[in-house]
Amino acid sequence: MDFKKIAEETFEAIGGKENITAAAHCSTRLRLVLKDEEIIDQKKLDELEEVKGTFSTGGQYQIIFGAGIVNEVYKELAKLAGISEMSTKDVKDAGTKKMNILQRFVKILSDIFVPIIPAIVAGGLLMGINNVLTAQNLIIEGKSLVEANPALADLASLINTFANAAFVFLPILIGFSATQRFGGNPYLGAVLGMLMVHPDLLNGYGYGAALIKNDIPVWKIFGFEIEKVGYQGSILPVLVSSFILAKIEINLRRVIPSAIDNLLTPLLTIFITGIITFTVVGPFTRTAGNLLTDGLIWLYDTTGFIGGAIVGLIYAPIVITGMHHSFIAVETQLLADIGKTGGSFIFPIAAMSNVAQGAATIAIFLTTRDKKVKSTASASGISALLGITEPAMFGINLKLRYPFIGAIIGSSAGSSFVTLYKVKAVALGAAGIPGIISIKPTSIIPYIVGMVISFSIAFIVTLVLAKRDERITTTKMSSEKAIYS
Known part of the structure; x- marks a missing residue:
């Protein structure tokens, strides 16, 4: 296979050196950020036998060559374009600049949630295994596997504990990932998440019952009352608080002398963000998050199969725009609150x-x-x-x-x-x-x-x-x- 010739033909089809802003490759695709995708000779690309497909998404124009081919084509293309080796992250960053505000927002959500998906998947699948063990009539009529085999009870309990961990401490995972995405210290973000699920706080899942009983614990500070409520399984509160934390940290580092920066910046960042979280951000975003979840459930329960048909019809077009990445946050919230949402x-x-x-x-x-x-x-x-x-x-x-x-x-x-x-x-x-x-x-x-x-x-x-x-x-x-x- 003449990789140099393939690269030359590809190079010419995409508009040459002047049209290339950034280029990298993954295992199967050439990832390009082009100044003007309108000048691409699509017909010429389609006629190349080695090209398995092309598409544009997230500010990138991607050409599918396949494993083992793309890296060789990229080497030759890089020589032609006069560009140095770039990572896919570099190309993503370059592609982001071409996006509109809505596309950038969706990309931010994707960047935050994609890294923590393995943890959520692991927890969810363990939850599925626990359901297999404890669901009645699934395998044995009138009984669950645990009821039919009591020796499995502790195994089911163990699996249930493992399954819940990722959702109970979800704010820690999101705090780390979101703060890193917003340019702050991810470990401070993790600490913020820990604050929000601290065992001294009322468990967030018990907030509704405590509210009905008018039995919500509070801190009384200088005449003000701050609710001592956790945010287990919450998404929106920790997202907003992580953004605030990152901005506070960045601005503090600009004004605090370097000699005491490592002492004062983390202290003030956590303290200020913590106060803002429990007094303003937390209560407001908890309500907003609950309304969003309730709205989605209402829509699902009310429209039924007609709504399902409509969403199924438009789902693929949504994927084309990249907007489906925003669903990750919604799905994570639905799974975190599975007792309510199912x-x-x-x-x-x-x-x-x-x-x-x-x-x-x-x-x-x-x-x-x-x-x-x-x-x-x-x-x-x-x-x-x-x-x-x-x-x-x-x-x-x-x-x-x-x-x-x-x-x-x-x-x-x-x-x-x-x-x-x-x-x-x-x-x-x-x-x-x-x-x-x-x-x-x-x-x-x-x-x-x-x-x-x-x-x-x-x-x-x-x-x-x-x-x-x-x-x-x-x-x-x-x-x-x-x-x-």
């Missing part, structure tokens, strides 16, 4: 959308005679079924358009079904076939049926639309003669 209803809908995208792509794999399209469709279709849809969506479905239409129709049908049966997830994970292990045990069968519905309808609609498109033998893919049978 879990996340967003995850099953995302899974229906991903499966539908995979089904549409597989339909293209079975109908196209173009070898490059077939190669790309086979790999990306399977990837979408497993929860990664970018290659399928951007590499096949959006370019041909009608597979994307088939996919969102299938997604809408599947989402309507899982919403009708109140399917919810107890953990985050791969939204697709592997997502079965993230679903509440009693909802696993409706979840599987929903995937079958989503897959079948997306597949059939794509085939029908492909037949209608048979008269137009020239596609917008890699070849001008991709004929669909």
Whole structure:
């Protein structure tokens, strides 16, 4: 394979040196920040056999080459562009400058929550295992596994403790990650999170009951009363407080002499932020967070399968804009407050959308005679079924358009079904076939049926639309003669 030639052709297609602001690569994709994406010769890129797909997201233009190829192409491209080795973080930062305010906000949420997803996933999956052990009628009629086998009781209790840890101490994880994202000392952010879940405080989960009984403990300081209430499982309070902490720390370091900076800055930062958190930010954002959660639950319970169908229809278009990253914060809150919410209803809908995208792509794999399209469709279709849809969506479905239409129709049908049966997830994970292990045990069968519905309808609609498109033998893919049978 002539990597130099591939790089030269790619270099020319994207507009040359003058159009490249930043460039890096991950394991499969070339990640570029371009001054003007309008001047890209998309047709030339599509005709390159080694290019498996392209898409633009988050201020970056990404070209899929595949593992083992992209790094070699990048080396040659870097020589042509005269750029030094850059990390994907450098490119992300450069791409952020091209975003509007809403896109930047979504990216901030993504940057904060993506690093802590493994902890939330681990806790959620352990919660799922605990549910399998304790749910009645799941495996044994009239009994749970623990009731049928009392020896498993302590194991279930142990797993339950492990599962709850990430959610009970969630403010610590978010405090660390958010403060780091906002430019502050992440360890001070972790301390702030610890303050918010300190055992001396009233547990946040018991706040509602204490409020009804008018039995909320307070600090009485100089005639003021400050509620001694924790923020277990809360998202919004620690996000806002972490932002305040980072800004206070940054500004203090500018005015405090370096000789005493290490002594005074952490002290004042934690003390000032702590006071602001418990007097202003905490009470206000707790109420706002509760209203948001209650609103989502109301919308889900009220609109039912119709609302599910609508969300399923628009979920993939939302993914195109990158706005789906903002759902991570919402899902985390739903899972943290699982006793009230029952879990996340967003995850099953995302899974229906991903499966539908995979089904549409597989339909293209079975109908196209173009070898490059077939190669790309086979790999990306399977990837979408497993929860990664970018290659399928951007590499096949959006370019041909009608597979994307088939996919969102299938997604809408599947989402309507899982919403009708109140399917919810107890953990985050791969939204697709592997997502079965993230679903509440009693909802696993409706979840599987929903995937079958989503897959079948997306597949059939794509085939029908492909037949209608048979008269137009020239596609917008890699070849001008991709004929669909």
